[in-house]
Amino acid sequence: MKVQGWLFLLCGVFFAGVTVAYWFWTKAATGVGEPVGTTAMAVSVGFAFMIGYYLMFTARRIGAQPEDNKQADISDGAGEIGFFSPSSWWPLFVCLAAAFTFAGFVIGLWMFIMGVFLVIMAMIGFVFQYYRGHFSH
Template sequence: MKVQGWLFLLCGLFFAGVDVAYWFWTKAATGTGEPVGTTAMAISVGFAFMIGYYLMFTARRIGDQPEDNKQADISDGAGEIGFFSPHSWWPLFVCLAAAFAFAGFVIGFWMFLIGLFLIILAMIGFVFQYYRGHFSH
């Protein structure tokens, strides 16, 4: 994970340099720096540093991984990675409920409240989908 952490930290440094260059370039062209693009790139800098810090922090906590060892074989990373859902309808229901709630911003507050209730129900179903039925643990 150290490799990925350093990659994101270096991307953050690159984005920071591009952000400063963009601000100076737009300041020279228009007289004032362009705030929207500069802010968007500054957010990219923050996101890259945040992900890089998280990966470096996690790498220190869990120790060396096979991808950190230059002499590692592919078989060193073998084993169980985790549980992945074979299929699920719940993401569709969450998105439909979110679309209903967002439409409530336009149509009325009552529709937003119904959508919020539907989102909560769909999220409960999404989280607890493997606690009963054929795929229960």
């Protein structure tokens, strides 16, 4: 994970340099720095640093992984990665509720509030899907 963390941190440094260069370039061309593109690029710097920090923090916590070893084989990374739901409808409901909420943000407050309620209900269903019925523990 350290390799991925360093990759994102270096991308953040690159994005920071490009953002500064873009701001100076647009300021020289128009007399005023272009705020929308500069802000979008600054957000990409923040995202890259955030992901890089998370990966470095996680790598320090869980220890060395096979991808950190230059002499590792592909089979060293074999095994169980985690549990993934084989068939779940809840991600679809969460996305539909989120789309309804975002549309409500544009259309009206009543629809936005209803959408927030739907998102909360869908997230509860998604989180607790294995606590009832056939899959209960």
